[in-house]
Amino acid sequence: MHADPQGVLTGAHFLDxxxxxxxxxxxxxxxFAAGYPITPSTEVVERFAMRAPTVGGTFIQMEDELAASITxxxxxxxxxxxxxxxxxxxxxxxxxxxxxxxxxxxxxVFINVQRGGPSTGLPTLxxxxxxxxVRWGSHxxxxxxxxxxxxxxxxxxxxxxxxxxSEQYRVPVFVMLDEVVGHMTxxxxxxxxxxxxxxxxxxxxxxxxDFRLYEPEANQVPDMVKAGDGYNIHVTxxxxxxxxxxxxxxxxxxxxxxxxxxxxxDNADKICLFEKENVEGADVVVVSxxxxxxxxxxxxxxxxxxxxxVGKLRLITAWPFPERVISEIAPxxxxxxxxxxxxxQMVREVERCAGGKTRTVRVSHAxxxxxxxxxxxxxxxxxAR
Amino acid sequence: MQSLNEIRVAxxxxxxxxxxxxxxxxxxxxxxxxxxxxxxxxxxxARGGACSAQVILSNSPxxxxxxxxxxxxxxxxxxxxxxxAPELKPGGILLIEQDLVRxxxxxxxxxxVYGIPATRIAExxxxxxxxxxxxxxxxxxxxxxxxxxxxxxxxxxxxxxxxRELNLKAFDSGYDYxxxxxxSGALEASEFEEVTVRE
Numbered sequence: 001m002h003a004d005p006q007g008v009l010t011g012a013h014f015l016d017x018x019x020x021x022x023x024x025x026x027x028x029x030x031x032f033a034a035g036y037p038i039t040p041s042t043e044v045v046e047r048f049a050m051r052a053p054t055v056g057g058t059f060i061q062m063e064d065e066l067a068a069s070i071t072x073x074x075x076x077x078x079x080x081x082x083x084x085x086x087x088x089x090x091x092x093x094x095x096x097x098x099x100x101x102x103x104x105x106x107x108x109v110f111i112n113v114q115r116g117g118p119s120t121g122l123p124t125l126x127x128x129x130x131x132x133x134v135r136w137g138s139h140x141x142x143x144x145x146x147x148x149x150x151x152x153x154x155x156x157x158x159x160x161x162x163x164x165x166s167e168q169y170r171v172p173v174f175v176m177l178d179e180v181v182g183h184m185t186x187x188x189x190x191x192x193x194x195x196x197x198x199x200x201x202x203x204x205x206x207x208x209x210d211f212r213l214y215e216p217e218a219n220q221v222p223d224m225v226k227a228g229d230g231y232n233i234h235v236t237x238x239x240x241x242x243x244x245x246x247x248x249x250x251x252x253x254x255x256x257x258x259x260x261x262x263x264x265x266d267n268a269d270k271i272c273l274f275e276k277e278n279v280e281g282a283d284v285v286v287v288s289x290x291x292x293x294x295x296x297x298x299x300x301x302x303x304x305x306x307x308x309x310v311g312k313l314r315l316i317t318a319w320p321f322p323e324r325v326i327s328e329i330a331p332x333x334x335x336x337x338x339x340x341x342x343x344x345q346m347v348r349e350v351e352r353c354a355g356g357k358t359r360t361v362r363v364s365h366a367x368x369x370x371x372x373x374x375x376x377x378x379x380x381x382x383x384a385r
Numbered sequence: 386m387q388s389l390n391e392i393r394v395a396x397x398x399x400x401x402x403x404x405x406x407x408x409x410x411x412x413x414x415x416x417x418x419x420x421x422x423x424x425x426x427x428x429x430x431a432r433g434g435a436c437s438a439q440v441i442l443s444n445s446p447x448x449x450x451x452x453x454x455x456x457x458x459x460x461x462x463x464x465x466x467x468x469x470a471p472e473l474k475p476g477g478i479l480l481i482e483q484d485l486v487r488x489x490x491x492x493x494x495x496x497x498v499y500g501i502p503a504t505r506i507a508e509x510x511x512x513x514x515x516x517x518x519x520x521x522x523x524x525x526x527x528x529x530x531x532x533x534x535x536x537x538x539x540x541x542x543x544x545x546x547x548x549r550e551l552n553l554k555a556f557d558s559g560y561d562y563x564x565x566x567x568x569s570g571a572l573e574a575s576e577f578e579e580v581t582v583r584e
Contacts, residue, residue: 014411014421184450185407185423187414294448373449 018043024159041113099138126179127367143264282311299376326353335359396461401517406438412539515555526563
């Protein structure tokens with residue numbers, strides 16, 4: 001299905017990442033957002049509030065992030081595509097409802113423009129330190145999808161992708177910007193609506209009497225219904241059976257929670273997007289994501305000028321973690337270099353998937369600005385030695 | 386474009402520093418089809434004090450997003466001048482709002498300085514608020530980094546339609562002033578004093 005032309009501002013624009021993400025959401029079909037504005041993510045909802053009336057959408061400024069993160073889920077069950085936007089402190093408040101979205105299989109999108117933490121930390125400055133929180137922040141076992149744009153163009157493209165994944169797998173999907181990408185202004189090409197692929201909501205074709213709310217289809221994902229269309233809808237965060245009724249028993253827990261996991265992990269190869277360059281024959285592979293991937297590129301280029309065989313692996317999908325590609329590369333190289341704007345998060349995953357077959361060297365940074373490319377270059381040279 | 390590709394525009398919050406940088410970036414990337422990355426300094430200083438925006442122009446995608454040592458520095462306030470002038474690259478171009486900036490010794494060697502009474506020109510045109518667009522026109526003429534037509538188009542696309550004519554007039558005034566100034570060359574050190582007398 002193609003995008004609704006009404007929401008697509010086809011053409012070349014000079015936009016920052018926040019505004020581009022908003023345009024991506026509208027192009028993807030989002031017609032509802034709820035949020036509690038917070039730097040450096042405010043521009044996303046500011047733009048949505050301005051654009052919403054022109055596309056028949058609604059924006060509600062909520063009393064806090066708890067309200068925002070559950071209101072969007074109400075909107076989804078009411079039949080629309082919905083998202084919320086936040087940064088560190090607000091993201092922490094949303095954790096309870098992220099688990100609710102995972103458990104109730106409510107397709108929705110969260111845009112997190114990461115800033116330095118913990119707590120209120122660095123409101124106006126970048127970090128990539130919510131990468132583990134996005135995966136593990138709510139309690140219990142569940143899977144989510146998280147994407148990491150590294151330019152305003154990708155903020156547009158990947159926000160569309162996020163909505164598509166959320167409808168396809170019925171999970172909360174996260175677009176993990178950082179302050180630099182969110183506030184950096186570059187050319188953004190918005191294609192014509194007919195060139196934008198949109199995943200529509202998978203509404204059931206069954207009659208109400210034949211329909212069960214959580215009966216999985218062939219892809220392990222149940223079809224959806226809309227409140228008010230005559231179907232029985234019982235949506236609960238409690239462990240539930242296929243009708244959606246509470247069934248708090250070990251066997252039901254086993255079936256439900258394992259399906260929440262396998263519907264994502266069994267499709268990981270389709271969900272894991274990455275950019276691989278010069279990895280064949282490399283001695284060192286730099287693994288990075290978001291703004292750090294652009295800074296790392298400079299270090300990679302400098303290392304190549306010095307004759308080092310260095311490849312790059314840019315993670316576009318952070319979660320599910322692209323285990324396969326890391327474990328395939330590991331035995332062929334001297335080591336991974338992993339720069340990130342935190343004191344060591346995704347690097348642990350790289351290390352785990354490398355499985356002791358190669359070195360994994362972290363280039364940490366507490367956040368507040370981007371790496372000096374030289375620190376990444378030095379790590380590359382050290383591993384190549 | 387390769388040799389002079391990093392630009393910083395700085396001034397008071399409210400002078401239109403960001404819009405000026407947007408026009409430069411838009412002209413280079415959207416109108417001329419090259420690459421431009423603009424970043425702004427966010428922080429307490431953005432609320433009233435020194436405000437700055439950086440634009441990197443390139444023929445290929447820009448990787449590193451920040452400017453540390455600009456080739457061109459456009460300053461519209463004394464505070465911005467004091468803060469950012471020391472970072473200018475040796476041999477770089479310094480463009481000043483000459484009624485608002487007093488040059489106090491240039492630390493980077495061989496800096497070429499050009500001044501324009503942008504605020505007064507803007508007032509003559511009819512609105513003080515278009516001084517940033519006067520500066521943008523001046524920037525275009527002096528640096529020659531982006532064509533006049535591209536900058537003009539970017540101004541047209543970046544301002545509300547009711548102010549379009551006023552802004553284009555401001556742009557042309559700045560550009561023409563720059564062309565005249567370019568012929569007479571950069572300011573000599575002895576002329577800085579002359580500049581400051583007008584304060």
